[in-house]
Amino acid sequence: MRPRLALVAGEPAGVGPELCVRLAQRPRTDCRLTVFADPDTLQAAADALSLPLRLLDADADAEAPGDIALHACPNRVASRFGETDPRNARAVIDALHAAADGCLHGRFTGLVTGPVHKAAINAGNIAYTGTTELLAAQAGCEVVMMLANDVVRVALATTHLPLRAVADAITGASLVTQLRIVHAALRDDFGIASPTIAVLGLNPHAGEAGHMGREEIDVIEPALARLRAEGMQLVGPLPADTAFLPAKLSHFDAVLAMYHDQGLPVLKYSGFERAVNLTLGLPYPRVAVDHGTALDLAGSGRADPSSLFAAVETCARFARNRAAR
Known part of the structure; x- marks a missing residue:
């Protein structure tokens, strides 16, 4: 079984988008991924890291290095590395809700989330205490x-x-x-x-x-x-x-x-x-990276992708274990 996972890139000004681009360079045999993010932000991250990127339809199989199946969640304004903008907070929250909704309705069998910036979301007039609480409220559990x-x-x-x-x-x-x-x-x-x-x-x-x-x-x-x-x-x-x-x-x-x-x-x-x-x-497995947005590293290529790689591997394993029960 190759589960289909939803991957939310997170704060567009942080390291999440470039970690998604780096993840896309690795062949995936354990799962299929659909990334929820702003397409221009992903392209900017790929350009900054000099890595190939090809954005495909959300349901496509992204198999070649640099391929990403994308569910587009457009930012309100263009994002700059290391500079959060509260006007983009709604796009971050909408991406989380859309990906989780896909899990609740069976389109995805697991959710992986990148780092978000709590202060930027709240500055965008969205009451937000954490993604854990947001997902629990959405699922009602x-x-x-x-x-x-x-x-x-x-x-x-x-x-x-x-x-x-x-x-x-x-x-x-x-x-x-x-x-x-x-x-x-x-x-x-x-x-x-x-x-x-x-x-x-x-x-x-x-x-x-x-x-x-x-x-x-x-x-x-x-x-x-x-x-x-x-x-x-x-x-x-x-x-x-x-x-x-x-x-x-x-x-x-x-x-x-x-x-x-x-x-x-x-x-x-x-x-x-x-x-x-x-x-x-939750009624589906959710795994997140264990680090923040690292605004000071965004766009530099120096962010360690290990936690995101581990999150995807863990979520895929959990999805297979649940399917086997």
């Missing part, structure tokens, strides 16, 4: 953010919250929902028949039996007990400072961290270039 590389998979119980708001955001009900989503994704997308998930505590030393906080006793442990009774293999709550030791990680298929900077620094240190950002719980 609960989701979990996970970042993964070849070393570790880290899911997040909370995402972009200030630290003082984290404890109140963690509830027994939310943990039960999140762990069910993570468990299903490990089974359906990663192909792990009986996954084991490590769950971190919120407080230092996982609360030290209540002496450093009671969230582990009052919130986390009851949620884990409920899911263990359903047959899930869960370990924790574990102290975060030792949970990522290699000897321990070898026994886990994923880690659920309680907040953003509890888990992601370890993942990024262990292999930032090959890391991808996953949205678990």
